[in-house]
Amino acid sequence: MTAKIILGSRGSALALAQTRETRERLMAAWPELRGDGAIEIRTVKTTGDVVRDRPLAELGGKGLFIKEVEGELLSGAIDAAVHSMKDMETTIADGTILATVLPREDPRDAFISPHADSFEALPQGARVGTASVRRAALVLNRRPDLQVVMFRGNVDTRLRKLHDGEADATFLAVCGLKRLEMEHAITRIMEPDAFPPPVSQGAIGVQCRDGNASARDADIARWLSALDDTPSRARVTAERAMLAALDGSCRTPISGHAVLDGDRLTLSGLVLSLDGTQSHAGMASAAAGDAEALGRGVGEDILSRCGRGFLA
Numbered sequence: 001m002t003a004k005i006i007l008g009s010r011g012s013a014l015a016l017a018q019t020r021e022t023r024e025r026l027m028a029a030w031p032e033l034r035g036d037g038a039i040e041i042r043t044v045k046t047t048g049d050v051v052r053d054r055p056l057a058e059l060g061g062k063g064l065f066i067k068e069v070e071g072e073l074l075s076g077a078i079d080a081a082v083h084s085m086k087d088m089e090t091t092i093a094d095g096t097i098l099a100t101v102l103p104r105e106d107p108r109d110a111f112i113s114p115h116a117d118s119f120e121a122l123p124q125g126a127r128v129g130t131a132s133v134r135r136a137a138l139v140l141n142r143r144p145d146l147q148v149v150m151f152r153g154n155v156d157t158r159l160r161k162l163h164d165g166e167a168d169a170t171f172l173a174v175c176g177l178k179r180l181e182m183e184h185a186i187t188r189i190m191e192p193d194a195f196p197p198p199v200s201q202g203a204i205g206v207q208c209r210d211g212n213a214s215a216r217d218a219d220i221a222r223w224l225s226a227l228d229d230t231p232s233r234a235r236v237t238a239e240r241a242m243l244a245a246l247d248g249s250c251r252t253p254i255s256g257h258a259v260l261d262g263d264r265l266t267l268s269g270l271v272l273s274l275d276g277t278q279s280h281a282g283m284a285s286a287a288a289g290d291a292e293a294l295g296r297g298v299g300e301d302i303l304s305r306c307g308r309g310f311l312a
Contacts, residue, residue: 003040003218004033006207008069010076011043017179019082025102025227033223035192041080044069044096070096074206079220080208085200085236090119090244092207099224100206105175106234107202107257109135110186110197112162113169115243118188121193122146122169129158129167133274134198139252142194159185171195175202196255196270199239203232231260234288238267238295245299246271252311256295263288269298271306 007021023039033039046068065087073081074093085101092098113261116122119142128139129151136148149167151158155176171190172279177183211221239256245255246269253272258265267283272278282302286294303311 001235002037004038004082005043005223006040006078008044008072008081010069012047012064013179014176015082015084016041016043018084021063022080022082022102022204022206022227026223029226030223035109041233042072044072044078055248070207073209078222079217080206080296083205084238085203086198086204088200088205088207088240090240094209095213096207097210097221098205098280099208099221099227100226101233101236102204102206102227103229105178106189106204107197107200108192109171109189109190109197109201110174110177111169111171111188112159112185113187114163115168116187119143119169119190126168127163127166129170132171132198133251133271134253134255135171137272137274137276138195138255142274142276142281144276154179173197173201178250192268193258196257198269199243199254199256200236203236205236227278231288234258234265234291235260237291238265238298241292241295242267242269242299242302243295245296246303246311256298258291258295260288265294267294267298269302270304271310273310278310 006023007019009015019041023041026039027034046065066083069081070093072078073096111119124145125147127147128151129149130136131150131152139146139148151161151170155172156171157231161167162271177185206224208220208224209217211218227299235258238258242256243254253274255270256267258267264285265288268283270279270281280302282298284298286295
């Protein structure tokens with residue numbers, strides 16, 4: 001049977017778990033996609049996965065995890081690209097759409113350490129491993145006595161490095177650990193007011209061609225759009241609009257966290273200096289239908305106080 005839809009994904013265990021979730025949701029929603037071979041998963045090797053000995057900021061940022069997958073979509077080799085939304089830049093390729101945002105998982109960070117039962121309990125001078133400029137800045141902001149060491153790799157690699165003694169603690173996304181059924185590794189979950197998460201963490205986005213080129217592309221866009229989770233899209237839209245207004249680079253520590261209560265959306269944003277010594281925060285609320293304007297407003301408010309020069 002020829003596949004009716006080819007889903008493209010990075011080859012990491014987490015990326016494939018997210019792509020399998022997308023496949024399962026498509027099969028549940030559309031009877032015509034339930035046959036053997038109707039949905040194919042094709043892995044794409046990305047620069048971000050191949051080069052692991054340097055910080056992402058030096059390589060060009062988190063877009064390295066999606067540009068090759070997006071390229072396969074544009075070439076027609078795949079029909080849809082499944083992404084971690086936190087890795088997506090605020091603009092996507094012409095001729096494509098973000099067809100769906102799946103129900104969002106827990107956006108919080110998990111503290112993991114074999115030596116301390118909480119971040120606050122780490123001894124002075126302890127080493128915290130991370131490749132995230134946001135996590136590094138938050139660590140130094142909250143605990144300037146700690147050391148930050150570079151930690152890259154997939155979840156298993158980082159946990160192995162931790163238990164091999166390359167660091168005393170690290171942080172991983174709760175959502176990733178849940179999707180990999182590795183919640184047992186969590187020492188403590190960090191609450192957003194103490195350790196704000198990055199924009200869109202926990203959300204899976206599926207990008208496809210806009211459907212104007214062929215009837216098949218139109219079918220694929222229709223199938224995927226049916227999976228869109230309205231509350232999750234509102235939260236992600238607000239956070240991404242804030243990020244776009246700030247226009248920070250991959251070298252800028254930025255967090256954004258939107259909470260939906262009924263129809264009311266509240267967005268908190270934070271920008272830090274790389275060393276964690278300076279920070280600028282913003283918060284506002286609006287109707288969920290005004291998510292993009294809300295995000296833009298919070299971003300512009302923070303920018304008016306920190307200045308463009310603050311953003312790396």
